[in-house]
Amino acid sequence: MDINAYIASGILELYVAGALSEDENKEVYQMMHKYPEVRQEVLDIEAAIVKLTAATSNIKNADLLQAIKDKLTFNAPDAHTKVISITKPKYNWLTYTGWAAALIIGAGLLWTLNQNQELESNLNTAEIENAYLEEQIINSRSVLADSKKLLNFLRDKDIISVPLGGQGEFANTYAKVYWNKKDNSIYLDAQGLPEAPSGKVYQVWSLKLNPLTPTSLGTIDDFNTDDNKIFAIANANQSEAFGITLEPEGGSETPTMEQLYTLGVVPAPAP
């Protein structure tokens, strides 16, 4: 190719003007790389055009560059944060995932803690129930022992059974005395008596009939709270009868006959 003819064609002037097609532009570009004189020609044309166009400029504002830099946020502190913002979505994704994981773990921990507390509470309840049951067993054993003792006592051949009948206006009341003369003790079964009014107590009397001599066997202070209403009382007297009266708290020296609830005579021993 005749390079001088190529240069003289005027294509390079049009190249600088931007008046060529895309393909022509590529062709000139390749020619510039291939032939230094083509490249130099282009540079000279460009320099001349830059000078000519600059000559028509009467730019007065020297701060124009600064204004552009300000608009492009050069040298501004957020010029660099802008760059960071490209990676921000990644950062956010990680953060959100992290927070989500933390929340899930936190919720899991809370749930486990809650479960643990519930189990501990259940265990406590079970322990309390256990203790309560043990106590009941002990109670039952004690009751059983009491009952056996009572049964043994009642089965004793020397036992004298004395039924006490209701007296006067207390006719519907009753009681029973089991008396073991050998060990000087009686069991009073007072189930047939109503609850003692407040401030009053039942008092048990041993009686001699001829002449009528009452001897106090004591008051039953725990009558209202006792479960089986059976009371063990010591009795060393040669009793001929037993009676129960209602007396003021602390008991009386002699029985108040108006308040005599029950009375029973000891049967004569068999001949």
Next chain:
Amino acid sequence: MQLEILISKFQQKDEKAFEKLYRMYSESMHGVIYNIVRDHALAEEVMQDVFIKAWNNANSYSAEKGRFFTWILNIARNAAIDKTRSKTFKNSRKNLDAEYFVDILQHSDSLDDQTDAIGIKKFVSQLAKKCIEVIELLYFQGFTQKEASETLDIPIGTIKTRNRNCIKELRTIVLN
């Protein structure tokens, strides 16, 4: 080769490279823009837009497609012409048609010291009208060879050679 490095740095958002390119071409771009809009404030506004646009679209430039100067010249011409098509511009200015870049040169007393003002004025006074017309259309207005040939009603081949001769003349004056 230095220009290629500068442009590559500019494309990598190097602020110093931007400044350097601005100093190289801003006056030239302003001349082209001013020639189209013929208003100082407007020309400055458009030029700001041009360099911001160049910065933001730096990666769309490729040396294979043409000179960097031509690329930014194209942005400048288009931005200025867009401005003249806006409604507010049309309302404020009506009569620009007959003016060429030479008017600015002939009527201006304050040409920048950096440019060879005397040389340019000499050139303009020596230039034939046919040169003024073809330079105006091809460089200042961004006409294609075909558009220029249609506007001036001369064959395409003639545009090419005439332009070549006019630029040759220009070079002898401004580049020694």
